[in-house]
Amino acid sequence: TQLLEQSPQFLSIQEGENLTVYCNSSSVFSSLQWYRQEPGEGPVLLVTVVTGGEVKKLKRLTFQFGDARKDSSLHITAAQPGDTGLYLCAGAPLSGNTPLVFGKGTRLSVIA
Amino acid sequence: DAGITQSPRHKVTETGTPVTLRCHQTENHRYMYWYRQDPGHGLRLIHYSYGVKDTDKGEVSDGYSVSRSKTEDFLLTLESATSSQTSVYFCAISVQSLYGYTFGSGTRLTVV
Numbered sequence: 001t002q003l004l005e006q007s008p009q010f011l012s013i014q015e016g017e018n019l020t021v022y023c024n025s026s027s028v029f030s031s032l033q034w035y036r037q038e039p040g041e042g043p044v045l046l047v048t049v050v051t052g053g054e055v056k057k058l059k060r061l062t063f064q065f066g067d068a069r070k071d072s073s074l075h076i077t078a079a080q081p082g083d084t085g086l087y088l089c090a091g092a093p094l095s096g097n098t099p100l101v102f103g104k105g106t107r108l109s110v111i112a
Numbered sequence: 113d114a115g116i117t118q119s120p121r122h123k124v125t126e127t128g129t130p131v132t133l134r135c136h137q138t139e140n141h142r143y144m145y146w147y148r149q150d151p152g153h154g155l156r157l158i159h160y161s162y163g164v165k166d167t168d169k170g171e172v173s174d175g176y177s178v179s180r181s182k183t184e185d186f187l188l189t190l191e192s193a194t195s196s197q198t199s200v201y202f203c204a205i206s207v208q209s210l211y212g213y214t215f216g217s218g219t220r221l222t223v224v
Contacts, residue, residue, distance in 0.1 A: 031209075031210045031211070035212075035215075040218075041217055041218070042204075042216050042217050042218050043155075043202075043213075044215070045212040045213065045214070048211060088154070088155070090212075090213075092209040097143065097162065097209050098209065099145060099157055099170065099209060100209050100212075100213065102154055103154065104152075104153070104154035105154055
């Protein structure tokens, strides 16, 4: 069974601080995705990384896929209250169109 | 146009009664999924479909059945609801796991 471990589980920071969320596995994935979920809504796809070592930026969010395609990180610069939410990582297994493997999420609270 | 809609958004039902949740898509995506989300457990896959009348079990399929008679509709049925099935249920669609999912807004089900 493939697992994705996310850390930390909870994070509470002040507005303007930087933070990094990690997503780790012992398995190789064909892609790694990050989602953000707000209360009462479904997760929304933020980014997909496919190539080992790939870095993608989305405004103040930077996503990196590990060289071995087993791990990923999400870095937020100068966090804002609007960044508050549940961040989920998900890996697409190598074996065909098997469903995604999800981490349990990191709940981020940014305090103004 | 949301592309994916779930109904109902909220439901309260009594133990032992059958319940059907509906997921409808307008994207013509091949893959459809049902997840439940519970505190401490994250998203857990119940069942998924890879085509009309083609379905497979996920990690928490006991007590649930699904049907997909048309590309656009994926139904989740709780044959005899139990309190342990109180949860938030999400439907998702995809072209291919590699590129990520689009989630619905969820159905909050309470079994009393």
